[in-house]
Each structure stands twice: as C-alpha cells, then as structure tokens.
Amino acid sequence: MNAPDRRPVIRDVARAAGVSVPTVSRVLTGAARVSPEKVERVRAAIEELGFLPSATARALVAKKPKLIAVIAGNTSRFGYAETIRGVEEAARADGYTVSITVVESAEAAEVERAIALVTAQPIAGVVVLKFDPPGVAALEALPSLLPTVAVSGVRARGVPQSVLDEAAAAHELVEYMLDQGHRTVHHVTVPPSRREDGRTTGWRRALTDRGATIPPIIAATWEPESGREIGRRLAEAGDASAVFCGNDEIAMGVIRGLREGGCAVPEEVSVAGFDDHPISAMFSPSLTTVHQDFAGLGNRAYQQLEGVIEGRKIRKFCSERPTLVVRESVAPPPVSKSGA
Amino acid sequence: MNAPDRRPVIRDVARAAGVSVPTVSRVLTGAARVSPEKVERVRAAIEELGFLPSATARALVAKKPKLIAVIAGNTSRFGYAETIRGVEEAARADGYTVSITVVESAEAAEVERAIALVTAQPIAGVVVLKFDPPGVAALEALPSLLPTVAVSGVRARGVPQSVLDEAAAAHELVEYMLDQGHRTVHHVTVPPSRREDGRTTGWRRALTDRGATIPPIIAATWEPESGREIGRRLAEAGDASAVFCGNDEIAMGVIRGLREGGCAVPEEVSVAGFDDHPISAMFSPSLTTVHQDFAGLGNRAYQQLEGVIEGRKIRKFCSERPTLVVRESVAPPPVSKSGA
DNA sequence: TTGAAAGCGCTAACAA
DNA sequence: TTGTTAGCGCTTTCAA
Numbered sequence: 001m002n003a004p005d006r007r008p009v010i011r012d013v014a015r016a017a018g019v020s021v022p023t024v025s026r027v028l029t030g031a032a033r034v035s036p037e038k039v040e041r042v043r044a045a046i047e048e049l050g051f052l053p054s055a056t057a058r059a060l061v062a063k064k065p066k067l068i069a070v071i072a073g074n075t076s077r078f079g080y081a082e083t084i085r086g087v088e089e090a091a092r093a094d095g096y097t098v099s100i101t102v103v104e105s106a107e108a109a110e111v112e113r114a115i116a117l118v119t120a121q122p123i124a125g126v127v128v129l130k131f132d133p134p135g136v137a138a139l140e141a142l143p144s145l146l147p148t149v150a151v152s153g154v155r156a157r158g159v160p161q162s163v164l165d166e167a168a169a170a171h172e173l174v175e176y177m178l179d180q181g182h183r184t185v186h187h188v189t190v191p192p193s194r195r196e197d198g199r200t201t202g203w204r205r206a207l208t209d210r211g212a213t214i215p216p217i218i219a220a221t222w223e224p225e226s227g228r229e230i231g232r233r234l235a236e237a238g239d240a241s242a243v244f245c246g247n248d249e250i251a252m253g254v255i256r257g258l259r260e261g262g263c264a265v266p267e268e269v270s271v272a273g274f275d276d277h278p279i280s281a282m283f284s285p286s287l288t289t290v291h292q293d294f295a296g297l298g299n300r301a302y303q304q305l306e307g308v309i310e311g312r313k314i315r316k317f318c319s320e321r322p323t324l325v326v327r328e329s330v331a332p333p334p335v336s337k338s339g340a
Numbered sequence: 341m342n343a344p345d346r347r348p349v350i351r352d353v354a355r356a357a358g359v360s361v362p363t364v365s366r367v368l369t370g371a372a373r374v375s376p377e378k379v380e381r382v383r384a385a386i387e388e389l390g391f392l393p394s395a396t397a398r399a400l401v402a403k404k405p406k407l408i409a410v411i412a413g414n415t416s417r418f419g420y421a422e423t424i425r426g427v428e429e430a431a432r433a434d435g436y437t438v439s440i441t442v443v444e445s446a447e448a449a450e451v452e453r454a455i456a457l458v459t460a461q462p463i464a465g466v467v468v469l470k471f472d473p474p475g476v477a478a479l480e481a482l483p484s485l486l487p488t489v490a491v492s493g494v495r496a497r498g499v500p501q502s503v504l505d506e507a508a509a510a511h512e513l514v515e516y517m518l519d520q521g522h523r524t525v526h527h528v529t530v531p532p533s534r535r536e537d538g539r540t541t542g543w544r545r546a547l548t549d550r551g552a553t554i555p556p557i558i559a560a561t562w563e564p565e566s567g568r569e570i571g572r573r574l575a576e577a578g579d580a581s582a583v584f585c586g587n588d589e590i591a592m593g594v595i596r597g598l599r600e601g602g603c604a605v606p607e608e609v610s611v612a613g614f615d616d617h618p619i620s621a622m623f624s625p626s627l628t629t630v631h632q633d634f635a636g637l638g639n640r641a642y643q644q645l646e647g648v649i650e651g652r653k654i655r656k657f658c659s660e661r662p663t664l665v666v667r668e669s670v671a672p673p674p675v676s677k678s679g680a
Numbered sequence: 681t682t683g684a685a686a687g688c689g690c691t692a693a694c695a696a
Numbered sequence: 697t698t699g700t701t702a703g704c705g706c707t708t709t710c711a712a
Contacts, residue, residue: 007485009705020683025707035681050485056405056462057705059396060688067439067461076425081416088415088442092454097461099407099439102428114432121407121437122396122462145347145390224622249619256622279589279619282564282596349689360699365691375697397689400704 008049016045028053056122065122068305070100071114071142073134077222078249078277079294080129083151086298087127094306096124106137115141125305127151127298130161132193147308151301154198155317160308162301162318166274169290169322170202173272174244175210176288176324181332182242182270184212188220188230188254190246199274203244220246224253231257240269241333248273248280248289255283255329266331276325285328292322348389356385368393396462405462408645410440411454411482413474417562418589418617419634420469423491426638427467434646436464446477455481465645467491467638470501472533487648491641494538495657500648502641502658506614509630509662510542513612514584515550516628516664521672522582522610524552528560528570528594530586539614543584560586564593571597580609581673588613588620588629595623595669606671616665625668632662 010028014021019038026032027042034042045051059065068091074080088098099121103114115138118126125147128139139150139159148159153166177185187203200217207214218234220226227250234240235258245251251273255265263269266285273280276291300318307314350368354361359378366372367382374382385391399405408431414420428438439461443454455478458466465487468479479490479499488499493506517525527543540557547554558574560566567590574580575598585591591613595605603609606625613620616631640658647654 011705021705022684022707023682026682029707031707033681038681050483052459052483052485054400054462054705055460056396056399057688058460058707059462060394060400060690060705061707063688065396069437075428076418076421078416081421084440085416085442088440092441092457095457097409097439097441097457099437100424100428101432101437102425117432117435117437119392120395120398122394122399143390143392145392224618228622249622252619252622256624256626259624277619278564279592279617282568282589282592284596284599284624286596351689361689362691362700363698366698369691371691373697378697394689397704398691400689400706401691403704 008051010051010053012049013042013045013051016049017041059122065124066096067121067123068096068098068302069118069121069123069126070098070129071103071118071126071135071138072100072129073103073132075100075102079131079247079275079292082294083129083298083301086295087302088298089295090299090302099123103134103138106133108137110134111137111141114138115143119143119146125149125309127301127305130156130193132191136193147305149301149305149308151297152193154201155319160304160314160316160318162297162304163320164292164294164297165319165321166198167202167205169292169324170199170244170274171206172202172324173274173288173290174203174206176326177242177244177270177272177330178206178210178212180242180270180330183333184215185242185244186215186218186234186240188218188227188243188245188250190220190222190250197246199246215240220250220253222249224249227251227253228257228260230254231259232261234258234269235261235263242270242272242330244272244274246274248275248277248287251287251289251329252279252283255285266329268334270330270333272330281327288327288330289325290322291325293320296320348391350391350393352389353382353385353391356389357381399462405464406436407461407463408436408438408642409458409461409463409466410438410469411443411458411466411475411478412440412469413443413472414562415440415442419471419587419615419632422634423469423638423641426635427642428638429635430639430642439463443474443478446473448477448481450474451477451481454478455483459483459486465489465649467641467645470496470533472531476533487645489641489645489648491637492533494541495659500644500654500656502637502644503660504632504634504637505659505661506538507542507545509632509664510539510584510614511546512542512664513614513628513630514543514546516666517582517584517610517612517670518546518550518552520582520610520670523673524555525582525584526555526558526574526580528558528567528583528585528590530560530562530590537586539586555580560590560593562589564589567591567593568597568600570594571599572601574598574609575601575603582610582612582670584612584614586614588615588617588627591627591629591669592619592623595625606669608674610670610673612670621667628667628670629665630662631665633660636660
C-alpha cells in the first residue's frame, strides 16, 4: 500500500497493471499488438502513477541521441539570437532538441568547463557559433570525434561550416559609400573573432581598391553606449565624413553621439551599419546597412550537421552573400568634404 | 586489427589497455586509486581510440539529469532572449545545461509535439516562458510530475513562478504621463499572453484611478513595422497626445510612423515604451520606458526550479517591480491638447 | 499475444 | 589496487 517515494518506473506500472514489463513497453511504443484489455489496464496504471518513461534509459537503448548542442559566446545579441533561432527551428522539424551553452571567455579553463558541460549531455552533434574568440577557442578544444559544424562570417580551414560572406558584403557597402563622394570611410569595429573580422577585411579592401587612405580603426564594445561615445569623439575631431560600423546597434549609438556632438546625420556625416537589425528601419535616419540572414545561416548549419551525423557526404562550405540595404543614413558628403 | 566501425565504448578501451572495464571507469571518474602504470595505459588507449564516455549511460547510473528545458513561444525577441540568457547563466553555474524548444502556436497538436520533444530528453525540470498563448498552453499541457516553474509578467495560480510586476510598473508609467498634463493615454499592445497583459491592466487602472477616459486599445504585432503603421494612423487621426506602447520596439515604430505623418515627438505627441531595450537610449528621442530585468527574472526562475528539483521548500512567487526610466520621449502636451 | 531473458554503456558494491 | 558481479530503466530478441 505504501507507494515508493520515487518516480515510478516501468516496473511499477507493470506490477500495478498485472502485466509484464515488456508489455508495458509495447503499449508505450506501439511496437507490437497488445490485447485491448491489457492496453486499458496499462493505460490506467500509467495515468494513476503519473508514470513518465525515462528518456535516459530509452536513449541508452536507442543509441541515437536527439540533442544538438549550440556553443556560443553569447545568446541574446541580435545575430546570435537569430542564428540560434534558425538552428532550433530546423532541428525541431527533424525531431531534435537543441541545448545552448555559453562560453564566456576564450580562457582555457572556461572553455574546458563549457565543453565538459556539453559532453556531459547525450548529444548527437554540436554547432559552434564562431563569431568571437570564445567561439573560436571552443571549436578548437572540442573532441574531434564529435560531429561538429561551425557558423561564421568568414571561411576558415577545419570543420564544415556555414558562412555569411561578410567581407564581400562589407566591400560592396563601402564601395557604395565611396560612390556617394566620400574621400574615405572610417571604421568602427565590434569585438572581432580573430585578428580581424570579414567586415573589416572588406572595408580595407574596398578602400585599397579605390586608392583611398585607410583611417585608423576605432574599436567599440558590443554596447550601443560605446558607439555613442565614439560618435561624440568623431564629432569633436570633425574629420570623418563617412563611418562604417561593425553592427547596427553600434551605428545607432554612433549616430546618437554624433548628433549630441552637433553633427547632422547624414547631412554632415554618413553612417552605415551591418546586420539589418529590425529597428534599423525605424531609426532616424533609417540605417543604410547590410542584411544578414542569420536564421537562414543557423538553418543551413543544422542541415550540414545533420548530414555529418548521418554520415552523408556534405559540402564543406555553405556560403551566402548578405545584401546591401540602402536607406537614409548614408548620403553624399557636404561640399566642404567632398572628394569629387 | 580491424577496428570496429562504431564509436568506441569503455569495453574497447579496457581491452586495448589490458585492464578491466571498472578500472577504466576509475581513471575516468577519479573515484578510486589506480596504479600509475595502468592509468598511463588507459590514458593512452583513450587517446588512441578517441573514446568519449557515453553521457547517456552515465546519466542512467547517476539518476540525476543535468538538463533543464526552457519552453518558449519565441527565443530571439529581446525579453525572451534575455530571460533565456538569465536561465542559462544561472543553470551553467550549477552544472546544468539548458535546452530550448519553441512552441509556435497554442494549437493542441503543436503543443503536444513540443512537449513530446521536451520529455524525450533526460530533463531535470522545465522553465516555461509564459509570455504568450503558446507558453500558457504549454504550461497547461505539461505532465504534472515534471518539476516546473513559470516566468511571466503577472501572478497566476498554479506552478511556482518568477514574475516581473508589469501592472504596477505600467501603472506608474501611465501616472507619470498623466502628470505631464495629458488628458489621457492611448495604448498600443503587443500580442498578449491571455485576455490582457499586466501592462494593459496597469494602464487601465491608472486611467481609471484618475478618472481619465479609456481610449480603445490598438493592437500591434511583434514587428516594429506594425508600430510604424499605427503611428501613421495616429498622426492622421490627430487625437492622441500620449501613447503607451507594449514594448520599446513597437514604440520606436510608432514614433517613426508619427513623424512620417507629420507629428513631432515628443512636442506634439508623447510616446512611452516598455522593457528598456538597449537601443532605447540611442533612439531620437530617447525612450521614456520601464526597465525590466529579464536576465534577473530568468536567474530567479532557475533558482526556484533548482529548489523544486532538490525538493526544498520554496517561495511560490518571486516577484520584482520593474522601474520607471525617464528620458525624452514623454513631455507635456502642446497647449492645444493640455488637460491642465 | 505474452513473458522470460538479454543487453544498451556505464558506475557502484563487493571480494580478493 | 584490481577484477567480478550487479544493476540503473528501458527495448528487443526469442520462445511459448
């Protein structure tokens, strides 16, 4: 009469229903026919005990984990959140669940800790968001035996990866700015994944191609507020007529700072962003930027990973070119600064 | 000589190292002393085979899953993403991994599918983001046996929950707007979780308390663009002097729309948001809004869940009051619309 | 249609 | 210090 003080297991159900354990299993999985009356008794017992089959035990038999781990330096910033959304959506459609684990820094101990956490789960494979140093470090430290794909803004050697060709897109954007008549384009970076991000590479190449001088790079953090301070300084210095920012949030901060410093945007200084954040179109001036399909990127990464897990031949690189979005924040320079 | 074409298991390592299976287990876990030479041989075998212990098998023995599921209607919008970040951060500190699964609609079949996905994993408990109808539906459909906590903007009966007291904060915000001299405050909602969100309740109460007329509610989607259209219509109608929006993204859209319709903000129309999105301070005008600590909310939800999992007595409600953030977008009404 | 027996990969208990 | 034996909760043979 005294019920055991633990989660009921299949054995308890079998006993309560007066059948054998495999019979309960059969009604659970529907793998084989069971007589209607026993099905009924088993159902009732399950209901009464509040029985929930152990996912662990099932997984041990099934041998196929249905969990995919996403490792990232961050989960809530626009690009990261959208990429994760893309992975989750695609994975869920195939019956996979996704786990997320954040690696806070590229420091060895932290990376080890994160990987230990990941491998402690029954995972089928992992997607690494290689957008920043923690992501890069995690990718390098991952056991090579695990099915792995990376996601990033630039092609690199190693595991299969889905990439958004940032460099090409940045190149196009900077060319567009130059075409408006600016002599050169300043550049504000968000924290890069390695020495230099694709966005920066594209910017540099575009300037070089046009024979424009290359101004010193200005580094921002991920906080829009840091962009604001940079904007103020830019306004004070007064030598920039066009600024290309590493992402839209920073661009909005820079615009705010420029304005506070007395600089009209885009009349006096043009500012471009990157990513096409949903708010970019609402901002005043609306941002000229580059649209990146992060969710699609996550989706493709999942597809690649699934291929690796299933042992199919897959394309090692899956690249897409983000597209230029022309809005209001970039305009020709004032006459005084025109290069024409 | 022919290596088996499957992931190596502990038995393979034992064989390769010439020791018993438990000895390998001992060096893996460090649970007992093993002679240095055997440790060495085992290490070598592990290295050579690329052996990775099965998390599933370990979990079956350990009996304590270290996975926490987050169920949400969305993962990438500001409040959701930040809440998830908070859960993940706190969970990780305790050695838990978190999984996320999205429920796309409140439709029974979709909810069932999502729950099946969740319970197919070896989870210790679940955090439900009850911010929208899918979240509410998921919470109701969850097996009662699973340790569960909810997170939301308003207290409700049922499982333990962490809440941000939206109603109180919205009340304060609307009072502040009224104090500026507005006769009443219009309200634009984001899709509510039930019949009415706490934000709306607070708004309604504040107006009622002051004897102000209650304008019809205007419903927006989650897209800033929908806010823009509403802003345009508001500008055209010309009867609103103050607008309280369900979140900051919508508020920015509304401001953009009002401007496009020829209405200056805040000179002619005041607009307030909700959430304190990081971009709110960069927007022009910067948004008067309510700061919500979503990450803290997620953190508290995790703590509660951990209490439930460990069988501790916990507080059923864990409520926090978001705080008013006064910036530029709310000002006194133009003389023509003043209630003073 | 059903139950008994075996086994998934690992760790814990027990002997030696 | 080490190996042998059990056993975690389930599914899958294999007989009956």
